[in-house]
Amino acid sequence: MSVARSLRQIAIVVRKELKDSLRDRRALWSIVFSVSIGPMIIGFMMNRVADRQREAEQVRVPVVGTQYAPALVDWLRQQSGVQIVEGPQNPEEAVRNQEEELAIIIPKDFAKTFNQSKPAVLQIVADSSRNDARPRVERVRRLLQQYGAEIGSLRLIARGVSPSASQPLVLEDIEVSTAQQRAAQILTFIPMFIMMAGFVGGMQIATDSTAGERERGSLEPLLVNPAPRLVFVGGKWLAAALAAMVSTGLTTVLCAILPRFLPLEEMGIRFRIGPEHLTGIIGAALPMCLFSAALQSAVGTLARSFKEAQSYMGVLVLMPMIPGVLGALYPMGNAPWMYATPMLGPYVLLTNVLGGQTPAINAFLISAGISIVAAAILVRITATLFESERIIFGR
Amino acid sequence: MIRVEQLRKQFGSVTAVNGVTFTAENGAITGLLGPNGAGKTTTLRMLYSVMRPDSGSIKVDDIDAIASPHDAQGRLGVLPDGFGLYPRLTAREHLEYFGELHGISGPALRQRTKELLDLLDMNAIADRRTAGFSHGERTKVGLARALVHNPQNVLLDEPTNGLDVMSTRAVRTIVRRLKEEGRCVLFSSHVMQEVSALCDSIVVIAHGQVVGRGSPDDLRQHTGHDNLEDAFVALASVDRGVRE
Numbered sequence: 001m002s003v004a005r006s007l008r009q010i011a012i013v014v015r016k017e018l019k020d021s022l023r024d025r026r027a028l029w030s031i032v033f034s035v036s037i038g039p040m041i042i043g044f045m046m047n048r049v050a051d052r053q054r055e056a057e058q059v060r061v062p063v064v065g066t067q068y069a070p071a072l073v074d075w076l077r078q079q080s081g082v083q084i085v086e087g088p089q090n091p092e093e094a095v096r097n098q099e100e101e102l103a104i105i106i107p108k109d110f111a112k113t114f115n116q117s118k119p120a121v122l123q124i125v126a127d128s129s130r131n132d133a134r135p136r137v138e139r140v141r142r143l144l145q146q147y148g149a150e151i152g153s154l155r156l157i158a159r160g161v162s163p164s165a166s167q168p169l170v171l172e173d174i175e176v177s178t179a180q181q182r183a184a185q186i187l188t189f190i191p192m193f194i195m196m197a198g199f200v201g202g203m204q205i206a207t208d209s210t211a212g213e214r215e216r217g218s219l220e221p222l223l224v225n226p227a228p229r230l231v232f233v234g235g236k237w238l239a240a241a242l243a244a245m246v247s248t249g250l251t252t253v254l255c256a257i258l259p260r261f262l263p264l265e266e267m268g269i270r271f272r273i274g275p276e277h278l279t280g281i282i283g284a285a286l287p288m289c290l291f292s293a294a295l296q297s298a299v300g301t302l303a304r305s306f307k308e309a310q311s312y313m314g315v316l317v318l319m320p321m322i323p324g325v326l327g328a329l330y331p332m333g334n335a336p337w338m339y340a341t342p343m344l345g346p347y348v349l350l351t352n353v354l355g356g357q358t359p360a361i362n363a364f365l366i367s368a369g370i371s372i373v374a375a376a377i378l379v380r381i382t383a384t385l386f387e388s389e390r391i392i393f394g395r
Numbered sequence: 396m397i398r399v400e401q402l403r404k405q406f407g408s409v410t411a412v413n414g415v416t417f418t419a420e421n422g423a424i425t426g427l428l429g430p431n432g433a434g435k436t437t438t439l440r441m442l443y444s445v446m447r448p449d450s451g452s453i454k455v456d457d458i459d460a461i462a463s464p465h466d467a468q469g470r471l472g473v474l475p476d477g478f479g480l481y482p483r484l485t486a487r488e489h490l491e492y493f494g495e496l497h498g499i500s501g502p503a504l505r506q507r508t509k510e511l512l513d514l515l516d517m518n519a520i521a522d523r524r525t526a527g528f529s530h531g532e533r534t535k536v537g538l539a540r541a542l543v544h545n546p547q548n549v550l551l552d553e554p555t556n557g558l559d560v561m562s563t564r565a566v567r568t569i570v571r572r573l574k575e576e577g578r579c580v581l582f583s584s585h586v587m588q589e590v591s592a593l594c595d596s597i598v599v600i601a602h603g604q605v606v607g608r609g610s611p612d613d614l615r616q617h618t619g620h621d622n623l624e625d626a627f628v629a630l631a632s633v634d635r636g637v638r639e
Contacts, residue, residue, distance in 0.1 A: 016484075019484070019488075216480070216482070218479035218480060220479075221474075221475050221537070223445050224445065225497060226465040226466070227465065227496060389445075389446055389447075
């Protein structure tokens with residue numbers, strides 16, 4: 001059997017599998033979903049961060065008993081972004097039911113205690129389990145502490161004591177988790193989403209052309225055609241890999257367009273994916289598609305049914321997420337062994353490329369080489385499985 | 396022409412095919428007759444090289460099918476038992492896919508596809524996706540797909556199983572036509588009437604062995620039963636009678 005004929009047959013199988021899956025609505029939707037979910041999540045999260053930043057400045061403070069401490073209420077009103085409103089009848093109930101994020105209760109005897117220079121009680125009603133309200137509760141708490149400190153200083157001065165005597169410590173908060181950093185952290189998910197797109201993009205073809213083919217009983221007639229098993233497996237693998245590559249490309253393009261619609265400037269973040277990044281992204285991600293498609297074809301062939309294959313795929317899909325999640329938690333270096341690890345190499349490369357530092361060409365070659373060798377081994381194994389009577393006829 | 400000698404196949408401790416020998420001639424319809432589980436499908440699967448025999452030899456037009464399976468497959472048209480189709484491809488695309496895999500393309504493929512669609516009276520369904528096809532329509536697609544490369548030898552594993560009368564007739568017409576064209580048709584069935592109506596030569600298989608062979612008349616004479624069905628029962632239960 002000549003090589004030219006085998007190559008022609010591989011092309012025939014690829015074309016058939018692509019045509020078949022293009023007609024598969026479910027496959028198309030899974031590709032559309034895998035391609036757009038990443039950019040959508042990033043856009044959504046970025047907008048949230050920007051909104052939060054804007055919101056934390058604006059705080060609405062319901063106060064119960066404004067008449068008992070008019071000076072305090074006036075002072076609060078003068079602070080920027082603070083809006084004082086009349087407190088609800090039952091402030092605790094209102095906060096518990098999430099009608100209000102917080103409330104200040106000024107007790108009736110506030111003025112009396114205050115004027116006697118005794119500690120006057122103020123109550124802040126808040127729900128500490130509500131993360132979204134926390135920045136505003138914190139801001140109000142700080143404002144009240146600031147007011148207390150100012151009054152305390154005035155009282156000491158009135159008694160001829162330096163206010164600094166009562167302040168042995170000065171605490172300064174240096175907040176590292178600024179909005180910029182949070183936003184930058186979100187952008188580090190882009191490599192993961194590009195890899196996920198590659199992984200999910202080829203999944204449907206890989207499953208349908210192996211486990212699906214067996215389950216439909218169309219594998220036996222297919223194998224009656226005069227071609228080595230490697231031709232069938234190679235065609236199925238390449239079809240899945242092509243779909244994965246197209247998905248990867250589309251996600252990359254979406255990620256490149258996306259920053260234009262995000263309030264990145266407002267948050268002081270410079271981020272763009274330009275043509276100069278594209279070669280790097282392609283060099284990092286496309287060889288990975290060859291590997292992931294080969295892995296999926298092998299697993300799909302081993303599964304006893306389409307359903308079983310799909311549940312395995314659900315587990316496999318976690319693979320490209322592992323380096324992404326680890327990378328978000330621990331800063332990863334650029335150790336050479338990383339490039340030589342199938343899913344990790346592309347991830348590290350993508351992170352570097354998007355971070356603006358282009359890795360050495362050798363790093364790309366090692367990563368691509370490992371992906372291709374691993375893919376070749378897996379395709380070989382799958383072809384052997386296709387020889388096995390247990391696989392062809394076993395259900 | 397297909398020549399099978401001393402074919403054996405074992406699955407674990409079960410011997411599915413135990414020394415089957417027969418010849419299917421060109422220009423003749425050979426029936427592989429036997430009860431369910433007799434080893435017919437396993438024998439055919441070894442013939443079309445999706446199973447490897449443990450021992451024995453298979454010759455397809457004098458090509459050793461075990462040593463050069465792809466050359467043999469090129470000379471075989473096969474309708475496997477319980478075959479499946481691609482629900483999202485049309486009938487025509489099924490023919491084209493297999494035709495291309497056999498190395499036919501362009502005008503030759505279009506011409507051959509058209510001939511088969513006409514022959515099997517499939518023009519009304521040719522460009523419909525096969526999802527939702529009736530059993531008869533599916534069988535026609537499977538049959539046309541098996542014949543797309545004009546094979547000299549045609550293997551049909553229980554092709555009329557579960558078909559209605561009209562479709563069964565269509566299949567029989569095709570099979571007779573293949574014979575007239577001088578092809579070798581090997582056809583398995585567990586239905587007596589089917590085989591006696593069509594076949595020039597019958598190979599009766601039971602428990603993985605050939606228990607009778609010859610024309611319908613030979614078999615009647617050999618077993619001493621006038622009725623072919625009685626002859627079949629007599630043959631198929633030769634050694635079972637001892638055990639039961």
